[in-house]
Amino acid sequence: MEDGMETGNLSRKVISIAAGEAHTLALTGDGRVYSWGRGTLGRLGTGSESDQLLPTRVKFFGSDDEKEEKRKTVGIAAGAYHSLAITDDGTVWGWGYNVYGQIGANGEFSLVPRKLEGFLELGSPDSSTQDYELKSGKALKISSVKAGGMMSLAIDSLGGLWMWGNCPNYEQSKSPEGKFSLVSSSAPIPIWNFHGHTVVKVACGNEHVVALVSAEETYEGGDLICYSWGGNNYGQLGLGDNESRLQPEVIETFNLQSPWEVYEIACGASHTAILAKRKRPSDTLESFCWTFGLGDRGQLGHGTTKSFSSPEPVKGLPQSIFLISVDCGLFHTSVVSSAGDVWSWGMEKGLGLCPDATFNKEDAGDAISPLLFPCPDTRDSKFHSTLEVACGAAHTVLVSDGGLKLWSWGRGRSGVLGNGKTVDCYAPTLVLWPSLSDDFRDDESVEVRKKKIEETNPDVIDKRLSAAMEEMKLLESKLSITEKYASILHGSIYGRPFQEHDIPSSLKNSGSFDIAKEWENMLESSDSRKLARLEMFHRNMLRAVKDKLMKRKMEEMIRESLSQVLPELLNKRSE
Structure with missing residues (x-):
């Protein structure tokens, strides 16, 4: 039972997310991959180019469930229009757009995951591959993958770096000209520059790469050196100029002697x-x-729209906080603190959205300094147990509650926010997670989960609030009419307007009303003038009733007589 419960929890727990131009990937604790958003060019890996408005499981072996159960994914990555995954056996899979070879296969695109064949045939960039395999008794494997733009990257179990797709032309650096250019390759290219060191983390943009590399041969924590290379038209390499590089160079702000220790990078x-x-x-x-x-x-x-060619700290963030995750979209950046605060900055209020008519003049404009995005689900506005943030071209996804909740905001077209809709969201909204697939139907019905998500959806809340306001207006109208009616009756009987103190105490306290008892109490408490007025009112009312009864009796007698006399008159006339 416990094993089953643990497996169930792992299937619902998201341990990693990745965002592309208009699609999102999620990896669960039990090694499954889910995707949603725009399906064009097969970037979702579902076998079609259809958009998915909700998380949908990516199957690596189609209908072969036995193989699917044996395969466990341990890492994911998303480029602009392609996706990557790595399994626990070190195998790399790719799907989506492939014109530049970024999924490591032939063809313009692939609708389903395809395994990269012959990945390590050349051996690791580290020449000690054979020694490693002999000493450890293990074959060299890929340990992590990364993607950005039309480029793909991987780090192997020895800390060697590989690159394929539309990459900086590493081989061109060996020629006399050495001019910067990009080269397309579906076969992974080994980067030999870090021989004798371990590449720990890597990130890439459209044309540039940033890597964290150990100062020593192996990495056991401690000093890391930050390198960059590739396109540098805007100073994105952080080297103090705008000259592109074909070979990795140290970012001096984060060299070995730097007082700063880098632990996360994003492009x-x-x-x-x-x-x-x-x-x-x-x-x-x-x-x-x-x-x-x-x-x-x-x-x-x-706080400005200027470009910077050297690293500068973002001063708009609070001091004495610890940031645990960062990611960059096309034109925006997001960070998350260990306390559960989320900040974003960049295009259109840090959402990454292009200028849109839906923004009014007061709300429109780019956020040139960090803006706090509060959690709508908690009193303290913090996202509890946050894990990771990922930025697409114009959307942001956050993992919170230890992986059990996903939030998204920004551009909603094609269902990229995973909330079942295609509208933009300017504040965090819940992704419909766990997925609606059969994997989760045993414990909770689809309708129940939909209802839970909808209850926290701002659009649904607004509609319910509007309906409640309309109902209140209707009740107020009915109450006003009732009060007017009661006042008229009260004035007719007692000769004065109805007041709140005229309500009997029994009706106030219990909500029930014994009319006979209250009538007796009222007569006992009334003075002579009130009794005389009541007598006159009831005498007049009784007279009016008697008159009405007499009139109706006379009408009935006349009708009865006519019904008897009229046939006789008609007979005589006919004779």
Whole structure:
């Protein structure tokens, strides 16, 4: 029973997310991959180009459930229009757009996941591959994947780096000209520059790459050096100029002697974001977000739209906080703190949306400094147990509650927000998670989960509030008419307007009303004038009733007589 419960929890727990131009990927604890959003070019891996408004499971072996159960995914990545996954056996899979070879296969695109064949035939960029395999008794495997733009990257179990798709022309650097260019390759290209060191993390934008590499041969925590290379038209390499590089170079702000220790990196199309903490011991655990590159839409968060070619800390964030995750969209950036605060900055209020007529003049405009995005589901406005944030071209996805909740906001077209709709959301909204697939139907019905999600949907809340207001107006109208009617009756009987103190105490206290008893009490408490007025009122009322009864009796007698006499008169006339 416990094993079954644990498996159930893992199937609902998201451990990683990735966002492309208009699609999103989620990886669960039991090794399954889900996708939603725009399906064009097969980027969802569902076997068709149809959009998916809700999380849908990606199957690697189609209808072969036995193979599916054996395969466990341990990593995911999303480029602009393609997706990658890595399994626990070190195999790399790709699907989606492939004109530049970014999924490592032949053809313009693939609607389903395809395995990258012959990935490590050349051996690791680290020449100790054979020694590693002999000593460990294990074959060299891929340990992580990353994607950005039309490019794909992978790190193997020795810390070697591989690159394929539309990449900086690494081989061109060996020629006398050495001019920057991009090259397309469906076969992974090994990057030999970091021989004798371990590549720990890597990120890429449209044309540039940033990597964290160990200072020593192996990495056991501690010093990491930050390198960058590729296109640099806007200073996105952080090297202090706008010259592109075909070979990795150290970003001096984060070199071995730097007081800063980098632990997270992210790349937008043409800008870069880095999380770093102080190396020296400190009483408070704090970190800073550094950004550089293109800043025309405020995506650097420096309070300006200028571009920066060297790393600068984002000053608009509170001090003494620890940032745990960062990601970059096309023109926006998002960070998350360990306390559950989420900030974004960049195009159209940090949403990444292009200027739209739905924004009024007061709300429109790029956020050139960080804006806080509060959680609509908690009193303290914080997202509890946050894990990771991911930015697409114009949408943002957040994992909270230890992986059991997903939030999204920004552009909603094609269902990229995963909430079952195609409208833009300017505030965090819940993704319909767990998925509506058969995997989750045993414990909770689809309708129940839909209802739970809808109850927290701002649109649904607004509609319910509007309906409640209309009902209140109707009740107020009925109450007003009732009060007017009661006042007229009361005035007719008692000769004065109805007042609240005229309501009998029994009706006030219990809601019930014994009319006989209350009539007796009223007669006992009334003075002579009130009794005389009541007598006159009832005498007049009784006289009117008697008159009405007499009139009706006379009408009945006349009708009865006519019914008897009229036939006789007609007979005589006919004779």
